[in-house]
Amino acid sequence: MKLFLLIASLIFSSYILTWAQPITEYWLQARMNGVYELENGGQVQFWGFGDNTPPNPGNKVFIPGPTLRFTQGDSAIVHFQNNSPEMHTIHFHGLDANQANDGVPHTSLEIAPNLTFDYSFNCTNAGTFIYHCHVLTTLHVAMGMYGLVIVDPSSGPGTLVDNGTSYQQEFSLLSSEFDLDWNNNPISPGPFHLFEANYLMLNGKSGTQLHDGEHDIVSSVGDHFALRLANIGYGKTIFQWPSSVSAQIILSDGRPVPTMPNVSEVSLYPGERYDLLMNGNLAIDSFLTASYYDLRNLNLIGTNTVPLKIGDVSITEMETERLRIWPNPVTGSFNIVNPQSFSIEYQIINLEGKELQHGMLWPGNNKIDCVLDRGIYFVYTTQSLGFLKFMVL
Ligand SMILES: [Cu+2]
DSSP states (O other), X not given: OHHHHHHHHHHHHHHHHHHHSOEEEEEEEEEEEEEEEOTXXXXXXXXXXXXXXXXXXXXOOBSSOOOEEEXXXXXXXXXXXXXXXXXXOOEEETSOOOGGGSOOTTTSOOBOXXXXXXXXXXXXXXXXXEEEOOTTHHHHHHTTOEEEEEEEOTTOTTSSSTTOOOOSEEEEEEEEEEOHHHHHOXXXXXXXXXXXXXXXXXXXXXXXXXXXXXXXXXXXXXXXXXXXXXEOSSSEEEEEOOTTEXXXXXXXXXXXXXXXXXXXXXXXXXXXXXXEEEEESSOEEEEEEEEEEOTTTOOEEEEEEEEEEEESSOHHHHOOSSSEEESSSBSSSEEEEEOSSSOEEEEEEETTOOEEEEEEEOSEEEEEOOOOOSEEXXXXXXXXXXXXXXXXX
8 A cells, every 4th residue: 555655655756746847849940051141232141050840840040949838847958950060059058958968069069960859847936048159169159050048937928036026018128249350250260369260240130131120129208128139159248228228137147136326337348138128217228339349358349229119108018908919919910909899990090190001990800910010009099999009029
């Protein structure tokens, strides 16, 4: 009887353990045939990571690679396929992978051409992390082999930590660099210590590429937004924003920090990450600036800017009982609920008041296909149902 109880309790506890750690899986591939479109219209080759999810794996790689998103407590599995002629690995920077899954050659293993490996680790802490190839690290990272890992707290997206302040929008910026001479000649790039960053990126884009409307940080007075910052370059990146935007550092390198005064800049050394909770106190149409410094001499190499726009009306305040939109923020198609028993006309307009879309709302739920760029928009109706503000991510 005792033996039976022991076996039963073992089975039960292993069931609880399995149940308590949901498995989240991603499929990534590495390729060395990426073509990067430079800000000046030219092209250079890069190496990178891309999606490899069955049954329709992609055949392209990106800078940065796909963002991997987990929940604290997840058991993570990343199925990696090396679709290239050289060895590669994935190192999960800041995550608690054991030695076999650490992606550091010599202490774990390298993945040979056309082979696969399943990396696994547990997501013990919420925060922002980085993954990158660790083979000839200086070269492979300089060529573009990196991406972000975001771990939401166990309660899911919407706060940076369990029981933390809710945010309504979130943005992430990964700083990185090219030495274009290396991209043009990665076979013999020269001594690694002579890496000279001469093309500076945020989320894989540079200069005017960041001003196409796709990369804007958009929020409203009264809303909080999360800003996740990471640096996989070889220099120091200083991020700065207007002082009317309050910013509190919540996490540093994936660990909570004590409550600190507001900051209006943070410095990120190679591999560092900060998760900030921000809110705009004034309506502004401004910029967040990233300045890149060479760590050997602290010379400023250059800057990138990202539009930072704080609207003057809180999204949450504008939600009306009568007309409803969900989900908000919008990431694909969305729904507008018309509570009336008759159909009404609607218009979608942008912040400049320009009409971008119009149509009819039938009584009840209306599914709307979203063809809008990232930004803030309003839905107006012909009836006095008020209007709604919504955000497209
Ligand atoms: Cu590699």
